[in-house]
Amino acid sequence: MPLSAASSAREILTGLHEVMAKRGSAQAKLDKVVDLIADAMQSEVCSIYLLRDKALELSATHGLRKEAVHVTRLAMGEGLVGTIADEGRVLNLAEAAAHPNFAYRPETGEERFHSFAGVPIIRREMAIGVLAVQHADPRRYDDVEIEALQTVAMVLSELLGSARLVDGARSSQRDAGMQRMAGLKLVTGMAKGIAVFHQPRVVVEHTVAEDTEAERARVYAAFRKMRDQIDHMTREAEFGTAGEHYEILETYKMFAYDEGWARRINEAIDSGLTAEAAIERVQQRTRARMQDIDDPILKERMHDLEDLSNRLMRIVSGRMGTAAQTGLSRDAILIARNLGPAELLEYDRRRLKGVVLEEGSLTAHVTIVARAMGVPVVGRIGDIRHIVAEGDSILVDGDTGAVIVRPSRALVNAFDQRMAMSQKRRAEYAAIRNQPADTKDGRHVTLMVNAGLAEDAAMLEAAGADGIGLFRTEFQFLVAATLPGRESQLRLYKQVLDAAGDKPVVFRTVDIGGDKALPYLSDERDESENPAMGWRALRLSLERKALMKAQARALIDAAAGKVLRVMFPMVSEPWEYEEARALFEEQIEWARAAKRAMPSRVEFGAMLEVPSLAEMLDQLLPRVDFLSIGTNDLTQFLFAADRADPRLAERYDWLSPAILRFLRRVVVQAREAGVPVRVCGEMAGRPLEALALIGIGIDNFSITPAAVGPVKAMVRSIDAAAVTAKVEALLAKPPPKLRKSLGDWAKRQGFILG
Structure with a gap:
């Protein structure tokens, strides 16, 4: 049957719309459709099978016996039609009966037709039926014929769906009732809302062109x-x-x-x-x-x-915006493959209740930002975008890593009860928020918070925190379209210091570049294959000295009359710290010469994130006022494990003897030098991990605001001397599973681990 794919398809498409637009029963329309396609393609047989009640039902035919309509049914994967729908692929056969999946249905009278071609009818990425043609002569169909069939099937899917002539969508995972999925716990907490896609899929509403x-x-x-x-x-x-x-x-x-x-x-x-x-x-x-x-x-x-x-x-x-740009109208659970920290910060925090990611890892920057925002996150839900439809009801349990789509009323009620219990626990934490974080044997633990937004400083009292141990100044850079100037930086830093009052604030200089690249700070020479180990943080700032000078002047002006605490990230060797400190001290002298209002005191610290710095502490410690350990980057560098790689998200444990032994050596050396040590990574925000850190001698943590209550409750329940003895024993002869050994022991002691 010679034809042009384009001309034949165009003829059929025009006729399809005319048929579907006319009044008449659904069956009458389908009968006219198969006649139309058979005539245009000069085909002896044209049949439409539609997915109904989880089976492919012969719904209309031209050329087969009419008595078989609504009688012949094939399961998904059964016969040629079932194979096409199940695998979503084309079959083009010169001899249909020779195919291993051929299933003979005598009521159709198809035994006299040898050749067979079928294409899936796909709607919203799911097969809802099959369009097939047959001929008596054995032959394979030309590519142009298959192309025409596929084009017709695509338009037919939209017409069938909009006319509600198919209920096959019920068989798709998106409408298969309640679905429970297990993922990776990234940010604890519980949330419920409707599904909103970060980048909503464009649904083709109009298929046939007018011009x-x-x-x-x-x-x-x-x-x-x-x-x-x-x-x-x-x-x-x-x-x-x-x-x-x-x-x-x-x-x-x-x-x-x-x-x-x-x-x-x-x-x-x-x-x-x-x-x-x-x-x-x-x-x-x-x-x-x-x-x-x-x-x-x-x-x-x-x-x-x-x-x-x-x-x-x-x-x-023309639908380029994300859901953040279009706005959230109801409590929402955001669905995405992955997110950057700036993308997450664009969302309305009053409406964004939770996040579900196809990828994600415990120490990815978007996870850190979500913790700061108090938004529960579950990652590693690989098929979420095919299971969830926009507007579906979703429950997110960040405590267990469970995501429930289209939950039953009973399950929602049970979830609400658990949320109420969670609120009760928060009330218990609130009751001790003004109490000191002192162990039963009198050891004081300082609990500070990590922050990056101006409003985070106002949460210090509510969290019961002792100050801000890490203010991530790069958040302002990540959400800006252009490089923030000195004045805008000054306003932010002053706002944070004013909100903190008498409580200390430690500002970390910008940690950008690498996996937090900014379009307005690109460099064609940057060829980092591993961004986390590339041109970033202090390395970038020391090369872009104007950037650090502007930040230094903004910090100095903002801290007028107060103590200014500055911390440099990703210090690899002492000379990097010395160069950064010298640059800041030059700006202090400039401000003093210009008779500007000065900070009452300036303290300088370094972040130990790169293992090489631990080997040079004897050179560094005499020059620093404090040392902060960033366990997120330190862990990935110690284990050579990319923290952004979802395959490694749970591969390396923070309670590994290797990490604890490394940290203990640093603590001992710093204590001998009289330099305070603080852990400001995510590790310290988990009660059991914080317990281990106390056991190796660390008593100053900077954690997310939500973690302050659980960690404080743990601290107030323990005997520090007993913990130290136990951790020392475990590190002297590490058991196969240190986490389990320590956790079981802590429970026997009656310690509160959340």
């Missing part, structure tokens, strides 16, 4: 914009010219500039599709072809190709 040339022009304009975006990405610092980033970017560029891709979209428009439908059509074909590829590397790239197609779709549809 083909206008649709073509829209696609050309979208391609130009997308290519400009990809070119811009190559100039950003987070993409080097070697390693995985480079390979991913090259794949992006290859497809962005692939004329074959653009041509296929053009051909789909020629068949009568809108720009959005044409992109979706080609994307479906790419997915189908990728299923046949065995190369694991190419399969991994499927995500990249999906992202690129989705980017083009968002551009052509």
Whole structure:
């Protein structure tokens, strides 16, 4: 049957809309549709199978026996039709009966037809039916015929769905009732709300074009914009010219500039599709072809190709904003593959109740920000975007790592009761918030908080904290479109100091670059394959001295009449600390010479995050006023484990003897030098880990505000001398599972571990 794929598809599409728009029963419409397709494609048989009650039912046919309609049913995976729907792929057979999955149905009278071609009818990424053609003569169908069938199936899916002629969506995971999933606990807490996608998927609402040339022009304009975006990405610092980033970017560029891709979209428009439908059509074909590829590397790239197609779709549809830009109207649970810290901070904190990520790790920056915001997060829910639909009700249990989609009323009631119990625990923590964090044998533990937002300083009293042990100044840089000037920095720092009152605030100089790259601070020379170990933090600041000078002057002015405490991040060797301190002291002398109001005192500290610094403490300690240990970066450097890699998220334990022994050596050396030591990583915010840290001699923590109550309750329940003796014994002869041994012992002692 000779035909042009574009002309035949266009003829069918026009007829489809006319049929579906007319009055009449659903069955009458389907009967006319199969007649129309069979006539246009000169096919002896055309059949539509629709997914109903979890089975593929013959719903209309031209050429098979009419008595078989609504009688012949095939399960998903059964027969040729069931295979097509189950695997979401095309079958093109010269001899249907020769296929191993062939299932004969005598009531259809199909035994006289040898050739068979079928394509899935897909709606919202789920198969809702199958469109099939058959001929008596054995032959394979031409590519143009298959292409026409697929185009028709795509439009047919939208028409069937909007006309409610199919209830196959019930078989999809998205509408399969309640779903319970287990993920990785990233931020504790409980939350409920409706599902909101960070980047909502563009749903194709109009499939048939009214003006083909206008649709073509829209696609050309979208391609130009997308290519400009990809070119811009190559100039950003987070993409080097070697390693995985480079390979991913090259794949992006290859497809962005692939004329074959653009041509296929053009051909789909020629068949009568809108720009959005044409992109979706080609994307479906790419997915189908990728299923046949065995190369694991190419399969991994499927995500990249999906992202690129989705980017083009968002551009052509004009829906470029995230859910943060469009705003949250109700209590929401945010769904995303992953997020950057700046993206999370864009959301309305009054409406954002929880986050569910496909990826995520315990020490990723977005997790740290979420903890500061008090937003529960569960990660590693790999199929969440296919299971959840926008607006679904979701329960997030960050305490257990559970996510429940479309919960029953009974489950919601039970969840509400648990939330009430959680609130009761918070009330118990609030009751001791003004009590000192003293152990039963009189050892005092200082509990400070990590912060990064101005309003965090106002939460000190509510949290019962002793001050801010780590103020992350980079948050202001992450959420800004351009480099914050000295005046805007000054306003923020003064606001924080004023809100803290007499309580100490330790400002960490900007820790940006690497995995917290800023577009306005890119550097074409940055070729870091491992961003966490690249051009970032103090390394960046020492090269961009104007950046550090502006920050130094803002901090000095903001702290007029108060104690200014400054901490430098990612110090690898003492000379880096000395150079940074000298730069600050130059600005102090400048301010004094200019007769500006001065801080009453300035204290300087260093963050020990890079293991090499531990070998040079004898040189560093005489020059610092305090030492802070950042256990997040320190852990990944000690174990050579990228904290952003979800595969390693739970691989290395903070209660590893290697970490505790390393930290104990640092504590002993600092104590001998008379230098206070503080742990300001996420490790200290967990009661059992904090217990171990007390056991090795650390009594100053900086943790998230939400962790202050549980850690304080633990401190007030323990005997520090007994803890020290136990931890020393465990480190002298480490058991196979130190965490379990310490936890079991602590429970026997009656310690409160939350």
